Amino acid sequence: MPDLERIAQAIFELDEDKVVEVVEQTVREGVSPEEIINNGLIAGIEKVGVLFKRGDIFVPEVLAATAAMKSGLRIVEPYLKGRKLESRGLVILGTVRGDIHDIGRRLVGTMLETGGFDIIDLGNDVAEEVFVAKVSELKPKIVGLSALLNTTMLFMKTTIDALREAGCRDQVKVIIGGSTITPGFAEKIGADGSAADAIRAVDLAKSLLKV
DSSP: OOHHHHHHHHHHTTOHHHHHHHHHHHHHTTOOHHHHIIIIIHHHHHHHHHHHHHTSSOHHHHHHHHHHHHHHHHHHGGGGTTOOOOOOOEEEEEEBTTOOOOHHHHHHHHHHHHTTOEEEEOOSSBOHHHHHHHHHHHOOSEEEEEOOSTTTTHHHHHHHHHHHHTTOGGGSEEEEESTTOOHHHHHHHTOSEEESSHHHHHHHHHHHHTO
């Protein structure tokens, strides 16, 4: 099996030590960092994503695969020699006002970062004016709003309304997520889409930006 396929397979098997071993070997063989990342590390995490969407594996396995991929990435990064991989765009994430849940949002951020996006995580209990200020300042391509509670998901709408009132709603895609969120709710409040889990959030981001 070619080394790049072995890297992808090791991530698929959640074998972090094997990922490190094969990435180190592949680097020594002179394979380009970009090829290792795109055809080895990312290919592996995408295979994991397919299983997750089918319901064959769950969040702990996704986290283990992500940790394995990051270990491989740490080995490759010094060989980029100042080159920066092309970003798919900046994404700002935050849990809306009144809500302090963050596990799902953090996982989404990790998976988006793995998928090639630059991430700024504003944290929990983020007021509408903070989202507006950051969108105005940083000009992200996507804003991701998270909420877990029925009482706080309503602040997703007020955040979108605040972006509209500030004149920056049309400059950014807004995606929402959380256990209480449905596609119907996303459409009702004027979001561009919703995702039920971190893997689907990456798919949605790529779809909205056509990358």
